Amino acid sequence: MLDVIGAGFGRTGTLSLKLALEQLGHGPCYHMFEVYEYPDDADVWLAAARGEVVDWDEVLGDYRSTVDWPGCTFWRELLDWSPEAKVILSVRDAEGWYSSFAETVKLVLRQPKPRLARFADEVVARRSFGPYGWCLEQRAATEAYVRHNRDVLVGVPSDRLLVYDIIDGWAPLCGFLEHEHPGTAFPIANDRDDFIRRHSYLPVHTRGGPGRLV
Secondary structure: OOOEEEOOOOOOOHHHHHHHHHHOOOOOEEOHHHHHHOOOHHHHHHHHHOOOOOOOHHHHOOOOEEOOOOHHHHHHHHHHHOOOOEEEEEOOOHHHHHHHHHOOHHHHHOOOOHHHHHHHHHHHHHHHHOOOHHHOOHHHHHHHHHHHHHHHHHHOOHHHEEEEOHHHOHHHHHHHHOOOOOOOOOOOOOOHHHHHHHHHOOOOEEOOEEOOOO
């Protein structure tokens, strides 16, 4: 079961949030990079996207939290699976979000490695942006981002939800999760240049050990 469900879209500081959650003891934290490292996970997420009943333990049994895609688009299902979990909606201004998204995630996932093409289209693009997926331009994509955030605000009880901008650092996060300030600088990771570098080479594994590149 999960302690924390990250409901915010990618490019809202989710890797920094992942590192912060792990530092506070809510790790390991499942992030989009996990799917690149363990591509077999994509099959479970695809089944969930088709509305099939899935065993979340297959991919999340060893994790205490999630952030980023694909988990953010399954926040309702994950809340059903982990009814005691708290939800963090990581946010940034919509214009800044689209600018970052268009120069990173949109570029990479429009041309994913072959094995992950269906996953990128069905689980990330279509669940987040509707039937036109990656074809959406700024206005429609931004509207989808705003709509997603609004749905989370309406769908999660306010006492279990933190709307969080990582520029606010440790204080709101520690308060929400009832932790003392760790006394270290808040982790900041995965800016645009770092994102592109990370995607130039990603090691791939199976859950049983190292695998091959896809």
